[in-house]
Amino acid sequence: MFPLSHLLSRFVQEGTLTVYDADGGKHVFGGKEPGPVVAFRLHDKKLYRSLFLKPDPLLGEAYMDGTLTFGGPDGGPGENGEAAGADGLRDFLQLFNVNRFSFVDHPLQKTLKRFSKALKKVRQYNPVGKAQQNVAHHYDLSRELYELFLDKDLQYSCALFADEGQSLEDAQRNKKRHIAAKLHLAPGQRVLDIGCGWGGLALYLAKEHDVRVTGVTLSVEQCRVAQERAEKLGLTDRVEFLLKDYRDLDGPFDRIVSVGMFEHVGVGHYEEFFAKVKALLTPEGAAVVHSIGRCTPPSSTGPWLRKYIFPGGYSPSLSEVFTHTEQARLWVTDVEVLRLHYAKTLREWTVRFAENRERVAEIYDERFCRMWEFYLICCEMAFAEGNAMVWQMQLARDRAALPLTRDYMYEGVNSAAGDAAEPVRMAA
Structure with missing residues (x-):
């Protein structure tokens, strides 16, 4: 051998x-x-x-x-x-x-x-057009596939577990409340959701905080589903979903949020991303970016993951990100690192995937099932045992745009919890 x-x-x-x-x-x-x-x-x-x-x-x-x-x-x-x-x-x-x-x-x-x-920058060259091809590879798969292992709101990013026994649905609700608190929203504000997925966060913000949300995605399937959900909930007067690249948008927006999209930007486009975020914000505006990252120096995406799951994808080190927030002259007003929360999230997804494996094989085939098993478990272990983590970064154009202490985050997340929900502690 x-x-x-x-x-x-x-x-x-x-x-x-x-x-x-x-x-x-x-x-x-x-x-x-x-x-x-x-x-x-x-x-x-x-x-x-x-x-x-x-x-x-x-x-x-x-x-x-x-x-x-x-x-x-x-x-x-x-x-x-x-x-x-x-x-x-x-x-x-x-x-x-x-x-x-x-x-x-x-x-x-x-x-x-x-x-x-x-070769990292060459592999992550992600101009308008090619970016949509990369997104379609993963996110334009069958809606039913994602419904078989995600929570009911189709949140396809790290949940926030307040305790060990919490359900995936509750943990994803915590995540939405957590991000909303960091956005420090006020009724009537214009909010942009870059990489809105199937619309769950945008719909939550519009419904719970009375803001007007524009969600953009490059996935045809995600945009269609998000639009259907907005119509079903009667929120089309406050939420719109567009099949559009964020680089083609005009502002201004009072708030910008991006969850699980920055991993697809590409290192050669970080300067472009933060410059556009700054250009889209009002002078008093703020943004929250939520992304997978690594606790090690800059590296590259594994060949298997890049080929089969996320072409053009990369999880950056914070050192790579700060360089470009500084170049854009944006204030980094808060950074939080979520460590084991994504390992727990992925484990929940893997269990649900296994429970519905026969149906996944009917939609696709056995090889696809093994591919997704490898993907989900590999990522779970990267967060549980490896160097992967999630970071949330709050940004502002003006140093005085947000309160000077973090008290408003604690107050915001717990005031949105409702009588039946447990208070959510800041994750880090």
């Missing part, structure tokens, strides 16, 4: 990995330090070399194609009770994350990483 065995013997320092090769041979790696116990089988000898040279994207592709399966040699639990299927995948990705530094420090992986970083 050389050269893959060479890589794995160096990689697994914590936990134990048992690999069954295509001929049924058994190979055990690690075991020196306690940790996850995982087993998988390779069904194709070509993987011995290809996984050594390009573990990303080929590990994910092998799982999608069924040439790599988790569990014992017969496809069931391993000899030591290692999980099979998606549970085995989760155990492996946990093993990967606890050992990731021994992997990324391998000379070959360092070389591949430098090459990937050098």
Whole structure:
């Protein structure tokens, strides 16, 4: 099984990995330090070399194609009770994350990483037009697919869990209240929602805070669904949804919010993004940007995730973002980091996806199911064990545009909670 065995013997320092090769041979790696116990089988000898040279994207592709399966040699639990299927995948990705530094420090992986970083701006070139193609790849999938694993409001971003036992629906409601409090809204204000998704946040702001909201998205399916929801709720006089690039908009707006869209802007367009946000705001305006990020220095998006899930996508380090807020001469009036909340959110999505897996296979196919299992669990582990986090950044054109203390955020989020809801603490 050389050269893959060479890589794995160096990689697994914590936990134990048992690999069954295509001929049924058994190979055990690690075991020196306690940790996850995982087993998988390779069904194709070509993987011995290809996984050594390009573990990303080929590990994910092998799982999608069924040439790599988790569990014992017969496809069931391993000899030591290692999980099979998606549970085995989760155990492996946990093993990967606890050992990731021994992997990324391998000379070959360092070389591949430098090459990937050098091409980052080229891969994230995201002008008007191409941006819509990238969005359509992921967000123009069947509405029913998302309904099978998201909450009822179709919130496709990090929820905010006030306690361990809170439901996904309540946690997503917390997130909307949390963002609304940071926006410091007043009745009648004009609000822009950049990357509005299926419209849930825009509809919430209009209904609960009596503001006028314009939501923009590049997804044809999302725009259609959002417009239908506005009509059904009787909010078309206060909310409009447009199939439009934010760069083509004219202002001004009193408030701007963007949740889960900044990951699709592209590093070469950060200057353009913040300059446009500033141009769209009134002199006393403020904005809240919510994005996935990383707690490590700037890097690049993994090849598998970039190819199959989010073409053109990238989760930035805060150091990359501050450079451009400073160039735009915007005041960063508040920054909050949400750490484990997205791991909990993704786990909820994964459970719901598994419960509806048969229906997903009917809509698409088995390979698609394995692709989305890999995506959801990989991201969950990145937040639970890796370097991923979520940040919320509040911005203003004028230093005096918002109150001087954060008390209004606490007051705003809890006054919107209602009698039946628990108060929401600031997440960080």
